Amino acid sequence: MMILKMYITMVPVILAGILNMLFVKTPLYSRAKRPIDGGKTLRDGKRLFGGNKTWAGFFGMTAANALTQLLWGSVCLNMPEMCPLYTRFENTPLFNLAAGAATGFAYVLFELPNSFVKRRLDIPEGKTVGGVKGRVFFIVDQVDSLFGVAAVYALLFPVSVRQYFLYILLGAVTHIAVNSLLYALKIRKNL
Numbered sequence: 001m002m003i004l005k006m007y008i009t010m011v012p013v014i015l016a017g018i019l020n021m022l023f024v025k026t027p028l029y030s031r032a033k034r035p036i037d038g039g040k041t042l043r044d045g046k047r048l049f050g051g052n053k054t055w056a057g058f059f060g061m062t063a064a065n066a067l068t069q070l071l072w073g074s075v076c077l078n079m080p081e082m083c084p085l086y087t088r089f090e091n092t093p094l095f096n097l098a099a100g101a102a103t104g105f106a107y108v109l110f111e112l113p114n115s116f117v118k119r120r121l122d123i124p125e126g127k128t129v130g131g132v133k134g135r136v137f138f139i140v141d142q143v144d145s146l147f148g149v150a151a152v153y154a155l156l157f158p159v160s161v162r163q164y165f166l167y168i169l170l171g172a173v174t175h176i177a178v179n180s181l182l183y184a185l186k187i188r189k190n191l
Contacts (some may be wrong), residue, residue, distance in 0.1 A: 010167070029060070061107055
């Protein structure tokens with residue numbers, strides 16, 4: 001039952017991730033695409049985060065998550081016992097927008113350190129590499145944003161340390177499954 005409740009809580013993030021992936025394929029995204037790092041490099045000559053971390057994607061994920069949380073909140077009205085997000089806070093449109101925006105913001109914010117490290121290690125933007133480095137970053141790519149998502153959850157409702165890491169594990173498994181589906185549908189270029 002706990003796993004089901006956790007998945008129910010994560011539905012808006014999962015849907016927002018899919019929506020954001022679709023958004024980055026649109027002409028609107030292409031016109032609004034500005035790198036977060038502004039193209040700046042460090043003394044090593046390498047980009048801070050790279051061209052794939054854009055303000056459009058950052059705000060797109062934040063807005064998509066606010067919207068999906070707002071919509072999911074209306075679904076949760078019919079099953080409040082299954083939605084831990086409303087343990088401390090009332091299920092209102094304003095709360096859902098704020099909680100969704102915070103979760104989406106944390107999602108993209110927690111991806112940035114990983115991108116920073118990958119640029120230092122010469123891992124090409126949006127690409128995978130082989131060997132041990134590739135396997136390590138495959139895992140990190142699945143979980144980095146989930147640390148932020150789980151942290152927001154822990155601020156909004158009671159989350160034990162065990163549940164915190166279980167959110168990350170469930171999110172990572174789901175992330176891999178969704179990425180595999182998007183790859184099969186040719187929406188994503190790599191896993």
